[in-house]
Amino acid sequence: MFFSCSLNPSADCSQENITVMDENFEQLGVLCPNSNRIAEFESSGNVYIRATTNSYSLIRTIYFFFYSLNLANEAVDCGGDLSGTSGTISSPNYPNRHQPFTYCVWNVKTPKNTIANLSFTEIFIEPDSNCRFDFIALFDGPNTHSPLKDVLCGRTVTELEMSSNSFTLVFSADYANSYYGFSVDYTAIPLSSNSLGSLSCSGDSMTVVLNPAYISSLGYDANDLTLIDKTCGPISANPIVFEVPLTSCGTLKKVVDHTISYTNSISASTVGVITRHRQLQVIVTCELGKDSIAEIMYVTEDDIIQEYTGSGDYDVSLAFYPTEDFSTPVQDSPYFIELDETVFLQATVQSSDANLTVFVDTCFASPQANFQSPNYDLIRSGCIKDDTYNNIQSGSGYARFTFSAFKFLNIHPSLYLQCQLVICDSNDAGSRCDQGCITRERRDLGSKVWRTNAVVGPILLKRHNEPEAAG
Template sequence: MMLILSCPPSASPCGGYLSGSGTFSSPNHPNHYHDNAYCVWQLRSVGDQRIFLTFLYLQLENCCSCDYISVYDGPSVGHRYLGKVCNNTLNSFYSTSNYMTVVFRTDGSVVGRGFNAEFISTLPTSSGSVDCSSDSMNIVVKRSYLNSLGYDGHSLYLNDPNCRPKISSYEVIFRVPINGCGNIRKFVNGRVVYANALRAFTSNSGEITRQSHFKVNVGCRMAEDSVAQITYLVSHHDNSSITGTGRFNSSMDFYTSNNFYYKVTEVPYKVTLNQYLYVQVNLKGSDSSLVLYLDTCVTSPSPHDFQSRKYYLVRNGCPVDNTYWAYTSGTQHYARFRFRAFQFLRATESVYIQCKVLICQASDSNSRCRRGCNKRRARDVGSEHDSQTVVLGPIQLKADPEKKEEGNPNPNHEQDKA
């Protein structure tokens, strides 16, 4: 069925009926949408497949009850509610049927540049799935699905036919390197997408066949963020498709000096007040096509709460703490910075660091990773690049052994300029 949609007479037309795979966006995108918008899109997959919906760009008013997108698992808003998208939450959604409904609402105040979304017809998880990390792509196809098409697991192959699957009683599993086995890396609206194709050899005996042509496009949209953690302790010194999502793997480590040669291995890391701490955030499994940019680093006395008592070192690429200094950011697959150790008042000696980093295409000289400090307006909450959140800690203060260390806050006797 087809929905009949309407908007205020002065507004641009919005909403509609969409089938198969494609993209859609808010009214006037990439320009600002209008006040009091109400748009409904009904999405339908090909055949009996499911719908994978992901948002490629998002910039709405910084108010989740003002301007937002609602997603429903079916052909109307009366079906199961899948979730809300607002601010800068670029979520992805799967339907459980061949329909999905998307509603865009705005109020009468602040407007933004809206959104751009992509929908893809994809196999249901009961037939196949895919997930990715910085190191690998894992493709799983159910043998019951293959049998229904007249194939078995031994006939399947990827773009590189030398990459072979593992076959169990129920599944055919390809575990392949993310940059191998014919995987193709693309940059779509600043995001990283890995793609491959799953095919099957057909029987060539006899004059006829009852096997349909088998080709399944496989793709991973890398997620917007992921989390890793570390701490320190301080002492008084005083034709169908399988579509999935993936996460880049990143790590954050302390080093003993600004040459970043010796990694700190003790946990927790015990330091003295005002001691310079040297931190490297690294993108695992990366190559020269990607760079990593330090967007925001915040500290907390708790590894589980970075809101109640947060203290920023850098925010949106702009230094906040006057001892923070970035050595490398936005030009390599790693970022390096330093700051002086401190302790939270009325808290334990432990300090945790959480950093959000952006991942950009190295060849893009206009990417966010190259633009530096960004003092964004409140409504400019869009993100054009993949990001990750990594956490380091605990750091703890250790007992001050001797007063002779006093006056030398940097144990490496450096004269770094912040």
């Protein structure tokens, strides 16, 4: 069900609203005078709608469209999560006619410190002055609860610029008047048009987005730019994008005071003995410090230095495995096991750096997903607290451990694990990964230890039939 409404803009939500309820009169949502004019609701049964207005004389407009679908047989496969510096989104079956009852949601994220620019090359969907029937809704943020940027329909082209590095695109079509749909190209551009660009870090690379207008003002273009390794150039010319690997293309790695950093530089090559262009060098550094990645980017132009800083996260996963060979992770959730059965887990850091290692500092269990008491320690500050816990073979970028499903599960129906993981360089002598068990009195991780929390669960006991229980 979709809503399009216009209420008294001078009223507050207590005076005027549209309240949507399910068949049990549980509230699905409330539309206020300042709410997005497009909203969506889902219910598995009847829906009740209550409209409340004040006594002010004004024309209000409320339109809603509802339909039911057998999702297993009728839902159109479309939408999804997208990321990167550029891409294209189009309606299902484009440039041919889209199916009736098409509903798609794309959640798009460009690199940090950039904004998304959208260019619709074609929009040809059912025209309506209020876009009530078929429409494209653009939300300036990561989901449909974000501010509504625009609603589009009919036959047109347009360009839009978002305020952040994420946006949500919804395409909805009813049962009639199917046309050719739409196609839109999105690209990442620097957060400010006056800036050189932006930098973001991940476990595999540094992503640098440079402003083409700025580079052009210095007399260069994308073809003139390379990393330290001159064979490594940009992957895109507009915007100018470098994916800087952590282990190649001249990237230098340093470990100082247990802090891991990666540095490379982008420079403009010149041809001939003399040049009338200003010298350009962009130095990018990802520093892995406490609980985060500090990103540093600065540019040198004839001894003029500009500095850019930011912050980022790193990707660490914690997964169950059914057997000790750790060949295939458990995909089912919840994970059902027998009491006293051995539980196999692997913590992994997603990185191309083969010298990174993972250490399980603390891991505890709770019957609650929010980890309120009671809690039970398996290992704390590297000190084993449960006699069934065992650290086993670890390797490049991962750590493995086991324990036995305990009687905690006889009292509570489920079990969740939260683990604090520390990532170190395997060649860094004396790092936290080498220190093992540290008592509270001696504990001092310092300010530059790279660590994170990972949560996994729930674990549930397998249910037995009566003969098995009797046995």
